[in-house]
Amino acid sequence: MRIPGPEHQEDGGLSAVMAAGGLHRYQLRLHETYGPVVRFQLPGADTAVSVADPVLLEATAHIDKRPEELFAFLDPLCEAGNLQVLPADEHTPWRRLLLSVLAGRPSHERHFARFAELTQELADRWAARPEGEPVELQTELTALSLRMICGFALGGAETDTDRVVASFEEVLTEHLGRLYQVPRDDPRSAERAEEALAYLRATVDRVVAAHRPGGRTDRSDLIGALVEAGESPARIRDTVMVTLLAAHHTTGVAVSWTLHLLGRHPGAAERVAAELDEVLGERPTPDYADLRRLTYLDMVLKESMRLFPPGPYGARETTEDLDLGGYEIPAGTTVFYPFWAVHLNPEYWPEPERFDPGRFTPEEEAMRPRLAYIPFGIGPRSCEGAALATVEAQLVLAVLLGRLRFRPAPGHEVTPVERFVLWARDGIRMTVRPRSRCVPPGRGKPGAV
């Protein structure tokens, strides 16, 4: 059976993608037109098969290979082999190690207080702004996420966080600029990015050198875990770079899109605020243990990442022939994961464009196929930072929404574009005002029910 899809184009499909406004929107259009399995020309990969049905996706969930050419743009950031496309036998132990640090409760608890402090500083700054002067959420919140993950990955004490953050921004702006062919006015930009990359790598080396053999004290120390596992210095430097890269834009936009949606749904925003007052009382920040009691906030975050998945797509390469609902997919095919189209598939999400956190009650979740909601990807190459990202996002939202009221800036239009993550083209501008708490008597003490 031939997989449906658009006619072959001489330009490799580029003009069709451009006409749709980017690959993220092109996917939505393709699946609307041709159904859940579509064959299309993917610029940079010849032909790909895109799958937007969560049940059919199960047949691909074990695949442990990404197509190399699609991720080649990350080659310059890695010295010991591009981590996105490591062969499975190298990737599996690396992933296990990363998960042992990133997914573990000890590491979340260990860094929680510092994360809360950084968020408080931002909330203080926003609370002090003249009334009516909007803030640009996306830039400020990705910067906050970068500071958090720098502290997490490098440890706070010996590193100059400001310089690390600025250097990373320099490297990223240069490399993403090349990927999206954004012209840079500064003739020295490439040279400066090289210098910044060298500084970042030297910083990681200093942290590695300070590590005493057997000196790792807990499971929150990423570099310590990599040293003790015998990873090479180059692979450790690469891992830190990729962690910073994977962690900060994604988490920053997840929080920005959530605040954007709450600004347009004041009823949901009120309900989040009431839950925060109930659980936190007068306390400005939650404790780690409070997060699991913020159930409505969690539903709102999930619904926001359904409507605006920070990473809107992924890809795999089949290593054997595959039967995909009657379609034969030969080994070596690029399988495209259109996370956004999966999240908007009307068969599993009635009125898919409507914001409704009620879709994420435990009962509703239990009724849907496992892969209907996949903001962190699928299978052995899915996001190792999912649990940490969730803690970060919940904490930031709890602090900001407990203290401030967000409203859309009048006249500002928010347009999602694909810039490595799902980014708002002209930013997300909102006005903020302090809000007063409304605390029921006896509520909001740590551990109170």
Ligand code: HEM
């Ligand atoms: C809301 C925040 C985040 C979202 C939505 C997100 C989403 C994703 C997605 C969609 C992928 C690709 C998965 C696939 O191909 O199936 C990915 C990969 C990855 N993410 Fe995240 N991510 C987030 C935060 C983080 C954080 C905080 C970290 C680290 C601290 C992290 C580390 C990684 C790494 C290392 C990979 C590469 C996975 C591999 O190749 O094994 N991410 N993420």
